[in-house]
Amino acid sequence: MADQDAQDRNLPASPKKIARSRAEGQLPRSRDLPHFALMVSGGAVLTAAGPRIVEKLRQTLASALQFDASLLARPGFMGERLADMTIAFALVAGPIAVLLMLVGIASNLASGGWNWTTKPLQPKFTHLNPLPGLKRLFSGQGLGAALKAVLLALVLGVVGGLVLKDRLATYVGIMSVPLPSALAYAGQQLMGGLALLAIALALFAAVDVPLQRQLWLRRMRMTREEVKQELKEVEGNMEVKARMRARMREMARRRMLAAVPQADLVVMNPTHYAVALKYDEGRMAAPKVVAKGADLLALRIRDLAKDAKVPVLQQPVLARALYAHAELDREIPAALFGAVAQVLAYVYQLRAAMRSRDVAPPDLPHPHVPPELDPHNQPGWAPDED
Incomplete structure (x- = not known):
């Protein structure tokens, strides 16, 4: 029955069905594109502002670890010091978090466009039934998404493992140099590994974005009966309109x-x-x-x-x-x-x-x-x- 239904859905989706789908929050979204954009943006931020961020954190930590007897005698000193450290860390991490959030929103908009709806937030008790969930899980779409996720994890794991194997001796040697130099060198090595992972994610995103749109359009296909029913809804029942026109002609006559x-x-x-x-x-x-x-x-x-x-x-x-x-x-x-x-x-x-x-x-x-x-x-x- 499912195969027959898929064969019957051979007509492209109408603008009304696409609009209804958008109203319900169903859009072609790619998960790989936001992952790639966030990794590249995070790497760019660490490359451009990494030394200043490390220096700011070092100064904050050094200031937080300075104590004397007069300060320790105050009852609320530790709470004040923790609050100051929290604010200082928030001032460093806050702009980065806001930037990454904007990048995540922009990458999602790039794949599916802007859409404002609250329908996906409404509770649907039919989703509590496990049988339809298992059916979706073992459907062609669900198996395809699972295989894609497994393949992505496998590729990223292999790339990460090869990078780690190639630079393991270097990471061990870092332990013999002073801490500031070790952190700087470790950051350089880390950025090199992230660049390789970003290339792998870019390839997946380049394939996944058009693929998700094609799959979405395929799900939106309509049968001939659906097209006829939609035409009736848009233009009204043709028989009723014909009777109304005949009655109007009779009244005019x-x-x-x-x-x-x-x-x-x-x-x-x-x-x-x-x-x-x-x-x-x-x-x-x-x-x-x-x-x-x-x-x-x-x-x-x-x-x-x-x-x-x-x-x-x-x-x-x-x-x-x-x-x-x-x-x-x-x-x-x-x-x-x-x-x-x-x-x-x-x-x-x-x-x-x-x-x-x-x-x-x-x-x-x-x-x-x-x-x-x-x-x-x-x-x-x-x-x-x-």
Whole structure:
């Protein structure tokens, strides 16, 4: 089952999963890089400031070992002397400790970046179960980490043993020289051995840093089902969104159809397209489209207009141009002002004749529509689905 799961996780981690992993404190961290950085930094500090540190410690120890009868007669003298020695040693070791702490933080940031979270500090009682712990211990990742640690310890032990074997006679000879010279010479030999150990750690760090990142990315891989589930979480359920869009379209269609009885006229083609127009000279700069539709919706607009006694004019080219270029609840394009003005004038004349029972106006006008606005002259054009 584990092998099958690993095979299914063949997709790279999404930004959301990486962010969630960072929030949980899971980052690609290399342990060898901080070890190398701390050893190099400590060696550099000892090389640069070693003599001064030794001299300061020598002076502190010499001052602490000076006693006289008057000082010993004071009851709290020994406590005061111990406090002074502690402060003196802290002033020497404190800056070194702070420097090494900063180096350790910087080396960890270099391998995984900055991340602030308290989740790793929260207690997880599931970790008290020994069975999952044994499973992790004997997993491929756990065995790999154990083998790497054993190999590192073996390499460092061999390097340290060879250095000690090569310089054993030198260390024995140091015992015959004065203490200051012996300490200085021992420090030089020690720094030489640390340099070899630092080279070995550098090689391990150079391999471990990219290796840890690759292993982390491999653990972050996702299955296709996880990707689909995440897309649903990010974008919402597609079926729900489709139903919401359909409901919104239905509501918009109802509002549009409710505006048809208040229109001044409907232009048709004669059954494929229908566009309802309204014009209020006092409030509108140009006629506005209050409803439009194709096919069955066009027939619905025609029927509503006839029931409300709204004139329905057969103007195929104008209807196609208005349907293709005019937006709902917007004014018509300026290029169609003249054509729409002609049909509106005809409608107004028709209404005036009906009220006064005068002679009806002549036949329907044939307004001029620029050829480039007729969608039939545009190859590949198709009406929007209603």
